Amino acid sequence: MIPELIWEPQLQGRTLEWTKLYREAEETAREEGFDEAAGVFKEIAEVEEEHEKRYRKLLKNVREGGVFKKDSVVKWKCRNCGYVHEGEEAPDECPACAHSQAYYELLCENY
Incomplete structure (x- = not known):
């Protein structure tokens, strides 16, 4: 079983990716006139948000013994x-x- 202390940093990383990293990249790309790249960063942020949701569901499933x-x-x-x-x-x-x-x-x- 994966040690409990590993879960939170992973979850924080997932959150940071879509709330900050890709949002800032989108903003910078728009400011610099790269609208197409900005659109890609926006879409990636949405994908990362879905990854976080799935990760939270998996974590809940693991904690509650529901994986198998x-x-x-x-x-x-x-x-x-x-x-x-x-x-x-x-x-x-x-x-x-x-x-x-x-x-x-x-x-x-x-x-």
């Missing part, structure tokens, strides 16, 4: 071999390839 455990039956897929398990929790070990629970993710069929 859900409140209902879901499909878990082993990222090593593709084995699919149905249940509220990912298996401790993949029965097909013996990789650890860390290799499991929620099955997402978005095609």
